[in-house]
Amino acid sequence: MARSKPSKKAQAKAPRQFRPVRWLLRWAFRIGVVALSLGLIWISWFAVFNPGSTPYMRDERKRLGAVDYQWVSMADIAPVMARSAVAAEDANFCAHWGFDMAAIRLALENGGARGASTISQQVVKNLFLWQGRSWTRKALEAGITPIVETLWSKRRILEVYLNIAEFDQGVFGVDAAAHHYFGVTPAKLSATQAARLAAILPNPKERSASKPSNFVRTRSNSIRDGAATIDRDGRAACFQQ
Numbered sequence: 001m002a003r004s005k006p007s008k009k010a011q012a013k014a015p016r017q018f019r020p021v022r023w024l025l026r027w028a029f030r031i032g033v034v035a036l037s038l039g040l041i042w043i044s045w046f047a048v049f050n051p052g053s054t055p056y057m058r059d060e061r062k063r064l065g066a067v068d069y070q071w072v073s074m075a076d077i078a079p080v081m082a083r084s085a086v087a088a089e090d091a092n093f094c095a096h097w098g099f100d101m102a103a104i105r106l107a108l109e110n111g112g113a114r115g116a117s118t119i120s121q122q123v124v125k126n127l128f129l130w131q132g133r134s135w136t137r138k139a140l141e142a143g144i145t146p147i148v149e150t151l152w153s154k155r156r157i158l159e160v161y162l163n164i165a166e167f168d169q170g171v172f173g174v175d176a177a178a179h180h181y182f183g184v185t186p187a188k189l190s191a192t193q194a195a196r197l198a199a200i201l202p203n204p205k206e207r208s209a210s211k212p213s214n215f216v217r218t219r220s221n222s223i224r225d226g227a228a229t230i231d232r233d234g235r236a237a238c239f240q241q
Contacts, residue, residue, distance in 0.1 A: 040151075043144065046127065046160065047152045054126050054164050057172055064170045072175040074159040074239075077186045080227060081174060081194040082158055083236050085165075087226030088198035088219075090119040094154060094238035098145035121145050122202075123161050154238035167197060167204045181210040195224040 050071045053061075061067045074082070086093045092100050098120045117125075124144045129137050148157065167177035174197065178186040182193050189197070193209070199220035200207035207216050230236045 039144075040147070043128070043147055044151050047156060051127060051160070051164065054172075055130055056126060056166070057164070060166075060170055060172075067170045067172055068176040068180065069172040070175045071163050071173065072186055074155060074162075077159075077162060077174055078189040078194060079240060080191045081186060081189050081197065082162065082239055083227035083231055084191075084194040084198040084223050085158065085162060085201075086119065086236065086239070087230055088195075088201060088223045089122070091226065091230060091235065093119055093158070094235050096120075098149040099142075118145075119161050120149055120157050123157055123164070124148055126164050127160065155241075158239045165201060167200065167209070169205050171204075177209070181208075191224055191227065192220070195220040195227065198223050 053069065057067055057069060090100065092102070096118060098118060100118050121141055124141050125131075125137070128144055129140055152160075163173040163175075165174070166172055167174070168180060171177055171180050174186045174189075177197055178184050178189055178193075181197065182189070184193070196209040196212055196216060199212070199216045200209050207213065209216070212220065231240075
């Protein structure tokens with residue numbers, strides 16, 4: 001006599017077989033989605049709200065006891081300061097999407113002797129990550145930079161950069177730097193002063209804007225010319241109003 005097949009109700013009540021690999025993949029996907037969503041919210045937050053500090057600032061505050069830092073809006077920074085920073089650190093700032101491939105190729109051809117980090121990459125490193133040259137940090141930087149470029153305007157990226165860059169030991173941001181070196185507000189910076197502030201980057205602890213070495217003088221003269229050039233040829237259009 002043939003066996004009767006179990007009813008559909010009985011089949012529905014049968015326990016599902018536990019598959020650990022599928023379970024792990026499912027939860028890994030869910031955790032990944034949550035982590036990505038939180039990361040996007042975190043990055044988007046700073047597109048609107050100004051950072052109170054950065055991880056490096058907090059480390060320096062612990063080490064030194066205090067740091068000089070005061071946020072200032074882009075509207076209160078001399079336009080020549082913004083142009084000088086771009087001329088010094090990332091002349092193709094308005095043209096790239098976070099990575100300057102031409103600069104990267106040149107750096108590779110020179111054996112890595114010169115840096116190729118864009119202003120966008122430096123903002124990501126200083127605001128969201130930590131100092132150092134580990135592959136983990138580089139990988140995170142490479143992943144976050146295009147997101148910042150997508151969610152933030154170029155003007156906002158440069159505004160954050162100018163406000164969190166280190167200009168001397170314990171001196172962060174262009175407001176503190178302008179007062180520290182020249183006794184003026186950032187809105188009153190001259191072309192020469194702006195070029196000298198840009199010239200001490202990215203080694204502000206070894207250079208001085210108010211007592212420039214021959215290297216800083218030469219570099220600042222080049223930056224001043226570069227700032228005027230990118231103003232004329234339109235390479236400053238993405239952050240100037």
